Amino acid sequence: MLAVLLAILAALVVVFWSLSGDSGSLLAEAGDRWPYALAMLALVGLYLAFLSGDYRGRAREALRHAGAWLGLALLLIVGYSYREDLRAVAYRVAGEVLPPGHSILVSTSPSGELAVRIRRQENGHFVARGTANGVALSMLVDTGASTVVLKPADAERIGIDVQNLSFTTPVSTANGTAYAAPVRLRTISVGPLEVRDVDALVSQPGALNENLLGMSFLKRLRSYEFSGDFLTLRGTS
Structure with a gap:
């Protein structure tokens, strides 16, 4: 069970790298991106460690809950990556509805x-x-x-x-x-x-x-x- 959860955590790392661009650009912007990445991965790691003990013997339920939390984490990462585009869309919508x-x-x-x-x-x-x-x-x-x-x-x-x-x-x-x-x-x-x-x-x-x-x-x-x-x-x- 723990091995499966660690594999999910590793997959999340890969997803973050792919969303952040190539490794060169990521390293160049390390001061901007890595604090958020490390904080996110640390929280996910702690949660997965909690799941491995609290859900002992209930692997299917643990995976379902872990998947929900990881999906939320992925959504936050995507939202952060496209925050400028989302802000521009919000401004344009506001421009249409304002008097x-x-x-x-x-x-x-x-x-x-x-x-x-x-x-x-x-x-x-x-x-x-x-x-x-x-x-x-x-x-x-x-x-x-x-x-x-x-x-x-x-x-x-x-x-x-x-x-x-x-x-x-x-x-x-x-x-x-x-x-x-x-x-x-x-x-x-x-x-x-x-x-x-x-x-x-x-x-x-x-x-x-x-x-x-x-x-x-x-x-x-x-x-x-x-x-x-x-x-x-x-x-x-």
Whole structure:
């Protein structure tokens, strides 16, 4: 009986090696993988030793229970091996079910690049729910706007003294030409993506119905891409 259990343990070692790649890559990543492997195998070994004594004379029941535990161990190893793929799938599913405008982190890279997706609204526009100077704001993504543009009420919410602004910069709106005041924002964030020292404008009262997330933010990202019902922003935190 003990010999059978030890054979199962040896088989588990072989499975772990096969899932981890070739021996060269495994040794190269020893510091990353082996602590998990040794801990797993030690626990399995202790459990098998327990089975060999507690199930003495009941080999079939022992093998059935050992198989269940080894199957669970194998599932954990496979899950760990494909954790990045599983995380990406989870992010994509979340992006499908979250309401439009909510950002979802869909991928990361070793270089620190992040990718965030925003779902299109029913009216066809992309609205990002982010922050400006740490205060939550909704902003209409507008690649035709050269800068970020804020409504006066929201500018006041993030700490800008609107009363002392000089509205001297002409801007084109749906209602014609209006005037705005140039400001600089400490930060604008969409999900985990953050851009610092962003040029922006504050519109005159009544000139703008929505805040605009313009190119002074978008061009500071690594990239942005419209694809179907999703906008993907790529940058760093």
